[in-house]
Amino acid sequence: MRRFGQVIKLQGGVTEAYKRYHSAIWPEVAKTIRDCGLRNYSIYLKDGFLFAYFEYVGSDFEADMARMGEDPKTQEWWAIMKPMQDPLPSRSAGEWWADMEEVFHQD
Numbered sequence: 001m002r003r004f005g006q007v008i009k010l011q012g013g014v015t016e017a018y019k020r021y022h023s024a025i026w027p028e029v030a031k032t033i034r035d036c037g038l039r040n041y042s043i044y045l046k047d048g049f050l051f052a053y054f055e056y057v058g059s060d061f062e063a064d065m066a067r068m069g070e071d072p073k074t075q076e077w078w079a080i081m082k083p084m085q086d087p088l089p090s091r092s093a094g095e096w097w098a099d100m101e102e103v104f105h106q107d
Contacts, residue, residue: 038055051100
């Protein structure tokens with residue numbers, strides 16, 4: 001299992017809409033997330049920044065993320081979410097949400 005932390009900024013004025021969508025995530029999107037090996041997926045909000053945490057339990061992260069990206073319902077969801085988000089300029093090439101470095105973990 002691999003742990004991931006990611007961060008992105010929300011555009012101004014979209015917080016309530018973003019929260020509303022995530023309070024009733026589409027079942028097809030939730031299923032794709034699970035089918036692609038993500039567990040314990042949470043998104044937190046603070047001062048206009050979103051922090052995501054998830055655990056990956058699969059064996060080929062890149063392939064599973066590509067499969068997620070090819071899912072039509074997930075693409076539809078992202079088409080709504082992406083305009084609400086403002087990626088960090090410091091993110092790595094190819095990232096939308098910026099991966100964070102884990103500096104501490106305790107079970």
